[in-house]
Amino acid sequence: MFLVFLGAPGAGKGTQAAIISQKLGLAHIASGDLFREAVAKGAELGKTVKAYMDKGVLVPDKVTIQLVSERLNEPDCKSGCIFDGFPRTIEQAKALDEMLASRNAAIDKAVYIKVPQKELLKRLGGRWICRVCQTPYHEITSPPKVPGKCDKCGGKLYQRSDDTEETIKERLRVYFEQTTPLLDYYKAADKLVTVNGELGIEEVAEEIISGLRLKSVEPK
Numbered sequence: 001m002f003l004v005f006l007g008a009p010g011a012g013k014g015t016q017a018a019i020i021s022q023k024l025g026l027a028h029i030a031s032g033d034l035f036r037e038a039v040a041k042g043a044e045l046g047k048t049v050k051a052y053m054d055k056g057v058l059v060p061d062k063v064t065i066q067l068v069s070e071r072l073n074e075p076d077c078k079s080g081c082i083f084d085g086f087p088r089t090i091e092q093a094k095a096l097d098e099m100l101a102s103r104n105a106a107i108d109k110a111v112y113i114k115v116p117q118k119e120l121l122k123r124l125g126g127r128w129i130c131r132v133c134q135t136p137y138h139e140i141t142s143p144p145k146v147p148g149k150c151d152k153c154g155g156k157l158y159q160r161s162d163d164t165e166e167t168i169k170e171r172l173r174v175y176f177e178q179t180t181p182l183l184d185y186y187k188a189a190d191k192l193v194t195v196n197g198e199l200g201i202e203e204v205a206e207e208i209i210s211g212l213r214l215k216s217v218e219p220k
């Protein structure tokens with residue numbers, strides 16, 4: 001099964017992709033995490049993408065498509081995966097369709113996690129992430145048991161450099177301008193499943209699972 005998770009910055013794509021990928025036994029491809037890994041390694045790619053990420057704008061399609069395509073070639077993605085944060089433009093969505101078609105596969109469903117803008121600002125402002133396993137926490141709604149430490153792996157928590165007020169506003173502007181057209185793209189293909197992302201984390205996960213089942217999507 002190949003799924004796309006759509007939603008604004010802070011909607012809970014990463015949180016839900018981690019839960020659902022485990023429940024369904026799928027790989028999890030998060031384009032933002034791939035870029036942050038490249039930045040942390042000091043790789044040439046990291047130097048290229050950092051400037052875009054710091055400004056809150058999209059990395060060029062060509063670079064993004066190439067990186068995701070390489071990740072998709074890894075063995076854990078063979079029987080399916082969740083794309084988290086990719087695609088973000090119509091060009092990326094078309095490229096993804098082509099990548100999968102060449103494997104005799106296709107996107108089964110695009111899950112849109114819908115959250116109002118006011119809530120997004122609160123979520124991103126209080127987010128902390130594990131440096132090791134990338135698990136996201138929130139200082140109010142889902143704090144770690146020990147401050148500054150990941151419950152799952154003990155890794156150190158940090159705040160993303162693009163989670164500042166100014167950059168969050170730019171990321172939201174870019175999302176509404178460049179990524180929301182994807183909702184119509186997947187709706188036209190009869191693949192869009194919309195869930196209420198304002199619910200608690202576990203409830204959103206249940207909505208996703210039941211949304212997929214209701215639409216008769218079964219793991220391949």
Ligand code: AP5
Nearest residue numbers: 009010011012013014015031032053059085123127137138
């Ligand atoms: P990326 O890393 O993808 O960031 P994003 O899309 O801005 O999304 P976030 O990771 O901020 O939010 P999320 O929806 O995953 O929310 P989360 O689960 O963490 O991209 C970063 C940058 O990389 C981009 O700006 C761009 O430059 C570049 N990039 C990445 N992909 C690209 C692409 N395809 N093309 C071009 N450029 C690309 O949750 C947020 C917070 O809310 C957490 O604290 C969490 O604990 C909390 N929370 C989650 N769910 C709930 C809930 N139900 N109730 C209460 N709190 C909740």
